[in-house]
Amino acid sequence: MSQPTVSILMPTFNPDPAFLRAAVASAQSQSYPYWTLLIHDDASDTDVRSLVEPFLRDTRIRFVRSERRLGIGGNWNACLTSVEGAFVQFLFQDDLWYREYLEKNVSIFRGHASVGLVSSFHTYKAEGKDAETFLTEGGFERVQEERRSRMRAGNGKAFLMRWAEEGLWPNLIGEPSFVMLRLSLVKRVGTFRQDMRQGLDLEYWVRCLLHTDIEVLRESLGIFRVHAGGASMRNDRSGEGLFDRLRCFDVLLSLLSDSTERRRIEQALQAQVDLLALKFRKRFDDGKRGVGGSSASEALRFFAKHPILLFRALGAAMFTKK
Secondary structure (H helix, E strand, O other), rough: OOOOOOOEEEOOOOOOHHHHHHHHHHOOOOOOOOOOEEEEEEEOOOOOHHHHHHHOOOOEEEEEEEEOHHHHHHHHHHHOOOOOOEEEEEEOOOOEOOHHHHHHHHHHHHOOOOOEEEEEEOOOEEEEEHHHHHHOOOOOHHHHHHHHHHOOOHHHHHHHHHHOOOOOOOOOOOOOHEEEEEHHHHHHOOOOOOHHHHHHHHHHHHHHOOOOOOEEEEOOEEEEEEEEHHHHHHHHHHOOOOOOHHHHHHHHHHHHOHHHHHHHHHHHHHHHHHHHHEEEHHHHOOOOOOOOOOHHHHHHHHHOOOOOHHHHHHHHHHOOOO
16 A cells, blocks of 8 residues: 655755754654655755755755745745645754654544644744743743644634634744645645745645644644744844734635624734734834834735724824833
């Protein structure tokens, strides 16, 4: 009996050599042997192929380098064009899986035909002093607590509606390194939005949850590294991606036809706009950067569509005591 193959996708850009080798090694050491790994480099400034050359002796692993910079979303989507297996799984260049990660995920799929997405718990690990501070102040410890208490298996749309009413925070489904997808779901949902800096995985989960049941593996099956060079810390410092969650609400509204469901999400969106206004006030009070570049453009486009939300939120923020 043939075994289903997992297509592992590893988008890379200027990786830390030690982290990258450890990530590839964690895939290669999996107890479930039926997988392929595509390492797709986004025109890094360094010779990434030389870093992974020893691993390429394994015929399940191949390396491709983009001729030009595609960006985060572009690189993720370039990986998706090469998917061949029954299941799709990203593994980012900094992250690690424990040995039974693939085996336990595939087992869930094989026992539950209606499930198209499996989310696995994992551990956050700080690399460096700044990362240790960010791990605490950035809310990662709270994310783990929220995930343990609120993550539930079952109907994806029902879960999504509850999650949206709670603000789509935190990312309960998790980072792509710890979410396995059925290929049929990926084909239905399509590609990632390339115009998002921070929330492109969150937006993708929103679309996925409308079409599938979900399962949860509640044991820690790997490590997500937090470090100064990671996208999470860079985006927090720059203010990039602050509007991505609001845009996810917009996406969800565009996909809902039931008027009652739409009203529930519109109310949740107003609450999030109010909170974001307060967050921006706090950023300025703390001396942090507001928004600039692409995030400023995103903000203008969003509030051009929702001016009433903006005025209500600004009023609330202005009259809230420090």
